[in-house]
Structures are given as C-alpha cells and as structure tokens.
Amino acid sequence: MAMNNSILIIGYPKSGKSTFIAQFFTRIKKRKSSIKLAKIPENIKAITDTVKRLSMGEEPTTTSADENVELLLHINVDGENADLVCPDYGGEQVNNITDLMEINEHWHNLLNSYDRWFLFIRAHEITPEYDLSISSYEEIIKEKSTVLKVPGLSEQSKFIELLQSLLHIKNKGLKKQVVTPTLSIILTCWDELKNKAKPVQVLQEKLPMLLHFVESIWEKKSFEIYGLSAQEFSLNTPEAKEKYQNELPENFGYMIDPTGKKDKDITKIVKASLQL
Ligand SMILES: Nc1nc2c(ncn2[C@@H]2O[C@H](COP(=O)(O)OP(=O)(O)OP(=O)(O)O)[C@@H](O)[C@H]2O)c(=O)[nH]1
Ligand SMILES: [Mg+2]
Numbered sequence: 001m002a003m004n005n006s007i008l009i010i011g012y013p014k015s016g017k018s019t020f021i022a023q024f025f026t027r028i029k030k031r032k033s034s035i036k037l038a039k040i041p042e043n044i045k046a047i048t049d050t051v052k053r054l055s056m057g058e059e060p061t062t063t064s065a066d067e068n069v070e071l072l073l074h075i076n077v078d079g080e081n082a083d084l085v086c087p088d089y090g091g092e093q094v095n096n097i098t099d100l101m102e103i104n105e106h107w108h109n110l111l112n113s114y115d116r117w118f119l120f121i122r123a124h125e126i127t128p129e130y131d132l133s134i135s136s137y138e139e140i141i142k143e144k145s146t147v148l149k150v151p152g153l154s155e156q157s158k159f160i161e162l163l164q165s166l167l168h169i170k171n172k173g174l175k176k177q178v179v180t181p182t183l184s185i186i187l188t189c190w191d192e193l194k195n196k197a198k199p200v201q202v203l204q205e206k207l208p209m210l211l212h213f214v215e216s217i218w219e220k221k222s223f224e225i226y227g228l229s230a231q232e233f234s235l236n237t238p239e240a241k242e243k244y245q246n247e248l249p250e251n252f253g254y255m256i257d258p259t260g261k262k263d264k265d266i267t268k269i270v271k272a273s274l275q276l
Contacts, residue, residue: 003180005084006113006114006115007114008118009021010094010162010166013094015120017091017120019050019054019060020266024230025044025051026250027250027253027265030250034265035075035076035271041072046071057235059235063090065092066090067088068087069088070085073085101165103165108169115181116274119186120186122188123202124192126207156209167217177218178217180222182223182273184269184273185225185226186225186228186269187227190229191229191234199226199260224272224276226258227255228253228254229254233252255268
C-alpha cells in the first residue's frame with residue numbers, strides 16, 4: 001500500500017508541538033519557506049490561538065488533555081501537491097500511554113492513519129543517564145535521588161516503551177525492520193542546549209539506549225534525527241516579547257539538519273520527512 005503524507009507528531013507535554021505547528025503554518029502562509037500552500041486551508045482552528053499568542057510575544061498555552069484538533073494543509077513541495085495532516089492534542093495523552101498503558105480508540109485511529117511519525121523530545125530537559133559499568137549500585141541510588149527529576153520509569157525506557165506500544169498497534173517491528181511508519185526524531189528547543197553537537201550526537205549523549213533501539217528497529221533509510229528551535233528563544237522576558245511583536249514570529253526559529261547545518265526554514269523538516 002502506498003504511504004500517505006500524514007504526519008503524526010508524538011510528544012509528551014511541553015515538548016513544543018503546538019509551537020512548531022503554528023510556526024510551520026505562519027511560515028508557509030507568509031511564503032517564507034520552501035513548502036508552499038497549494039490551497040487556502042478550510043479550517044485553521046487548531047492553531048489560531050497559538051498563532052495569535054506568538055504574534056503578541058506570548059508563549060503558547062498547554063493544549064488541554066482532552067483536546068484533539070487537526071490541521072489539514074494542502075501543500076506544494078517542489079511542484080508536487082500533497083495533503084498534510086498534523087494533529088495537535090494535549091501531551092498528557094502521551095503520558096497516559098506510558099503511565100497507564102492506555103491506548104484509546106482515538107490513538108488507534110491516529111496510529112493507523114499516519115505513516116510518518118515525528119517524535120518530539122525536549123532534549124535539554126533530559127537528565128543524562130548513568131553509566132552502569134562504572135557506578136556502583138549505591139552510587140546510582142544516591143545520585144538518582146538528587147538528580148533524576150522524573151520518578152518511575154527512566155526517561156530512556158519511557159521513550160522506548162512508548163515507541164514499542166505504538167509499533168505494536170501498527171503491528172510492526174517484530175519480524176522485520178520498520179520501513180513504514182518513517183520516524184523523524186526531532187530534538188526540540190535546541191536553543192536551550194549548551195552542547196551544540198550534531199543532533200545524533202546529542203541523542204547519543206542524552207538517550208543512548210533510545211538511539212540504539214531506533215537504529216536496530218528501523219531501517220536506516222526510514223529514520224532521521226533533527227534539531228529544532230521553532231521559537232528560537234524563550235519568551236519569558238519583556239525584551240523577548242517585544243522582539244517577537246516587532247519583528248514578527250515568522251522571522252524566528254531554525255532547524256538543524258542531520259549534518260549539523262542550521263537552516264532558518266523549519267518547514268524543511270517536513271519536506272525531508274516527505275522524501276523518506
Ligand atoms: N526556548 C524555547 N522554548 C520553546 C520553543 N518551542 C516551544 N517553546 C516553549 O515551550 C513551552 C511548550 O511549548 P508548546 O508548543 O505549548 O508544547 P506542547 O508540546 O504543545 O505542550 P502540550 O500542549 O502541553 O502538550 C512553551 O512555553 C513554549 O513557549 C523553542 O524553540 N525554544
Ligand atoms: Mg500543545
């Protein structure tokens with residue numbers, strides 16, 4: 001069966017989903033991107049609030065847990081038309097998948113109708129894992145109690161378990177390496193990172209087990225790793241807010257391609273995914 005161009009953004013709360021979707025749309029609407037709009041979208045309710053907030057220099061608000069909205073865009077990529085569907089939802093729903101092992105009917109439908117997955121990871125918030133080969137058990141416990149922010153599952157196992165559960169629904173990954181869905185791991189809020197290595201190196205440093213898992217489950221040509229700063233900087237100071245109001249949101253944001261090259265055109269992340 002042919003692959004579709006629907007992109008499913010998978011991300012825990014506050015991983016930057018709504019900001020990216022809004023910035024993506026604003027870029028293509030203002031023609032500041034390599035992707036073009038083929039047709040005016042019928043309904044942009046999914047992102048109106050976030051687009052408006054950003055234009056006032058305000059941070060987006062959390063999408064409520066029970067909210068499910070979809071943005072359907074008819075786009076043109078290098079002369080070829082494609083329909084792009086991006087759902088936005090409260091990231092709490094992803095928490096439920098790993099915390100409660102709950103995949104409801106809505107998520108079953110999402111997983112079965114989207115062939116391109118974007119996994120959003122806010123890399124700066126990930127505590128580096130411990131090297132089990134050099135630390136004694138006591139040291140790990142001592143360190144864990146002071147450093148690890150998230151109780152329960154370690155962040156690495158949480159992401160691995162999430163991908164395993166999602167693949168299970170799609171009935172993929174057990175016997176053969178995965179080709180569809182393709183997977184783009186997007187390290188969001190890249191501006192927050194101190195170490196500006198290549199995206200794959202950041203993932204190796206922060207979540208080595210996850211990288212290993214993905215490399216062994218997905219076919220090499222079906223996954224890639226990008227950096228993304230859809231907002232470019234935090235909007236928590238009056239100066240930052242003013243900059244946004246004066247210079248307009250579509251002039252901010254950048255992505256880092258797998259080779260480590262920075263590009264202002266964040267829509268290229270979508271373009272690259274459509275070519276996987
Ligand atoms: N510094 C920085 N902050 C960002 C960036 N992108 C998003 N943020 C901030 O991160 C926070 C979360 O962004 P959202 O886009 O609301 O995240 P979300 O994944 O939609 O969150 P939920 O709706 O709760 O699931 C907001 O305060 C944003 O302003 C970025 O590129 N850089
Ligand atoms: Mg949101």
